[in-house]
Amino acid sequence: MPRGSDLVGLPVLAGCQLRRIGRVQEVLLSGDGSHICGLVLDGGGWLHPRRVLDFGAVSLVGPTHVLADETYLPDTGATRCCQDLHGLPVLDANGEEVGLMDDFLFDADTGQVTALQLSHGFVDDLLSGKQILPLHGPVHPGQAAILLDGPGDNPGGALP
Numbered sequence: 001m002p003r004g005s006d007l008v009g010l011p012v013l014a015g016c017q018l019r020r021i022g023r024v025q026e027v028l029l030s031g032d033g034s035h036i037c038g039l040v041l042d043g044g045g046w047l048h049p050r051r052v053l054d055f056g057a058v059s060l061v062g063p064t065h066v067l068a069d070e071t072y073l074p075d076t077g078a079t080r081c082c083q084d085l086h087g088l089p090v091l092d093a094n095g096e097e098v099g100l101m102d103d104f105l106f107d108a109d110t111g112q113v114t115a116l117q118l119s120h121g122f123v124d125d126l127l128s129g130k131q132i133l134p135l136h137g138p139v140h141p142g143q144a145a146i147l148l149d150g151p152g153d154n155p156g157g158a159l160p
Contacts, residue, residue: 001105001114002061004036004082012041012053014070021053021070028052028079029113033141036111038073039066040081050075061108080141090118090133090146101146102130113139116146 004027014021022041030037038052057071082104089097099118106113116139118131133148140147 002108003103003105003117005103006063007039007061007066010064010066012039012066012068014068018067021068022051024066025050027082029082029085029141031080033080033085033139033146034113036106036113037079052079055111058111085141085146088141088144088146090116090148092148098133098148099131105132 007024007027010024012021012024013019022043024039025042026040027036028038028040029035036055038055039058041051041053043051052073052075053068054071054073057069058066059069060067085101086103088101090099090101092098099120101116102119103117104113105115105117113135115132115134118133119125120128120131135148138149140149
């Protein structure tokens with residue numbers, strides 16, 4: 001399964017002519033963090049608004065390129081840049097920290113986030129590797145932490 005960070009820097013090709021329309025600068029997640037909703041392409045700037053490619057228009061995520069139809073989303077605040085989540089503590093349904101958000105794994109066909117890659121600090125990551133935490137329920141990304149809500153956990157993500 002690809003990681004969200006694997007998308008950053010990939011060229012995006014569109015249409016049957018495979019015309020290059022840009023390079024991925026950022027990956028945008030839905031407000032609930034459950035799926036990729038858009039890819040921010042380079043070329044935006046002070047005078048030009050950023051271009052957000054609809055992830056639903058992506059037909060193939062390869063190791064060296066992304067193939068897509070040229071369909072753009074309005075640039076709204078209803079999404080979260082995955083870079084904003086990097087380094088946030090990940091809490092289980094009991095409020096216990098299970099690690100720090102390092103990256104996420106996703107289904108390349110649907111954009112569904114399937115697992116989180118967690119860091120436990122530089123030394124622990126070197127000694128035992130980064131932990132992959134499969135997701136079995138909703139994720140509630142906040143400003144200061146990410147709350148997991150798996151099956152059998154507290155409904156609604158409320159802390160006890």
